[in-house]
Amino acid sequence: HSMDINTHQLSELKCKVVAELVDERGMPLDIGESGTLVLCDVHAVCIHPHFVICNAWTGGSAGRLSKPQLWELSNIEGINEALSKQPSSVETEFRSVSNRSLDRQPTLKTPAIFDVSLGTGVFGSDPSVVYWVLKNSGAVPCDWIMAFPDQLQIELESWAESGRLDPPDGELFQLLACGTFSVESRQGRIQPGKKQIVTLRYQHHIVGFKSIPVLLKITDGREILLRLRASTVPSGVPHILWKTYEHRFFPVAVDCDHPPRQEFLIRNEGDTSVTFAIDTSPLEKLKKENFGFVVFSCEDPVGVVQPR
Numbered sequence: 001h002s003m004d005i006n007t008h009q010l011s012e013l014k015c016k017v018v019a020e021l022v023d024e025r026g027m028p029l030d031i032g033e034s035g036t037l038v039l040c041d042v043h044a045v046c047i048h049p050h051f052v053i054c055n056a057w058t059g060g061s062a063g064r065l066s067k068p069q070l071w072e073l074s075n076i077e078g079i080n081e082a083l084s085k086q087p088s089s090v091e092t093e094f095r096s097v098s099n100r101s102l103d104r105q106p107t108l109k110t111p112a113i114f115d116v117s118l119g120t121g122v123f124g125s126d127p128s129v130v131y132w133v134l135k136n137s138g139a140v141p142c143d144w145i146m147a148f149p150d151q152l153q154i155e156l157e158s159w160a161e162s163g164r165l166d167p168p169d170g171e172l173f174q175l176l177a178c179g180t181f182s183v184e185s186r187q188g189r190i191q192p193g194k195k196q197i198v199t200l201r202y203q204h205h206i207v208g209f210k211s212i213p214v215l216l217k218i219t220d221g222r223e224i225l226l227r228l229r230a231s232t233v234p235s236g237v238p239h240i241l242w243k244t245y246e247h248r249f250f251p252v253a254v255d256c257d258h259p260p261r262q263e264f265l266i267r268n269e270g271d272t273s274v275t276f277a278i279d280t281s282p283l284e285k286l287k288k289e290n291f292g293f294v295v296f297s298c299e300d301p302v303g304v305v306q307p308r
Contacts, residue, residue: 013044048087048221049142051190052080055133061121061204062128073117074130082112083222091223112222118230120241120269121204128230130200136190143219145187146198146226148212150176172212179203181212181228202230231269239270240305261299268305277302 018036021029053076058065071077088111119128136142149172175181184199202210209231216224233239242265252259268274278301286295 013042015042016040017042047138047140049136049140049218050083050138050221051134051136051142051144051218052083053132054135054137054195057131058119059129059131060126060201062119062130065119070130073119074132075114075116076132079114079116079224079226082114082224083218085222087222092220112224113227114224115227115229116200118200118202118228120231120233120239121202122235122269122271123204123207123232124235125204127204128202132198132200133195134190134198135195136192139192141192142190142221143188144190144221145217146183147186147215147217148176148183171210175206175210175212178205180206180210181214181230183214200228202228204230204232207232207234233270235270236272237270238272238274239268240274240276241267241269266305268307271307273307274305275303276305 017039019039020036023029056070056074056076057067058070062070065073090111116130118130121128134144180203182201182203184201185196188196190196209229211227211229214226214228216222216226247264249262250260266276278298280298280301283296283298287293
């Protein structure tokens, strides 16, 4: 005989399987004070299937990115943290992506949204390629899929329920038709302790910044919206890129005679050198407000960034 246990929560279940003996007339037999016979004890641990991105590397136009830069641009730590959490009741409403397509206009209400940058390249250059290694860190097989909007038959407005949708409708479907973004191994089954490689690729045949939403769905598990992003710059045009418009310095102890030198990385994503100049007037203003004490100083206010 078999026993099915259905639950939508992470839990540990303990119970006993008992039997009541009856005679030919259906009357209970006297088998002791309890009147029942214990057949076995059942101990079950209910978990959700999940995986982690355990490794990543780049190729093509994205090959210049270091591993720390890649992990930051791809939000891998954030995605792994989201994958480790218990799925919400909204996420488990549909077991898999295929169930969504049965509805003509299904909704999408995933609470987890992450931007995944595939980098920048010059027009006509090699594609930017990012490789992810998925590892099943759980105890049960993990079925997963990365679904594009045309696979889900979802109205584009529904992609923006929890976040802003960047490309207009027509442009999004043009990106789909041209294969500007592509994912190889869009779905699979990973056995416990095993790994699978997923390839994210962006073709640099359209100048400008592009983005496309992809739904990462684990059957009976988490549901995450990945906004794949990349950009293409014209040849011969200077292009400086930095990771954020806000930089936070590491703390420095009071009365430190020799404060550490801290760096802010500027990347030249084009194919020609770029000359830059930093406006240091706010630093001079801050110095004046602090009675001539130098709070911030910039050692390289002017410079040249060579092409990648």
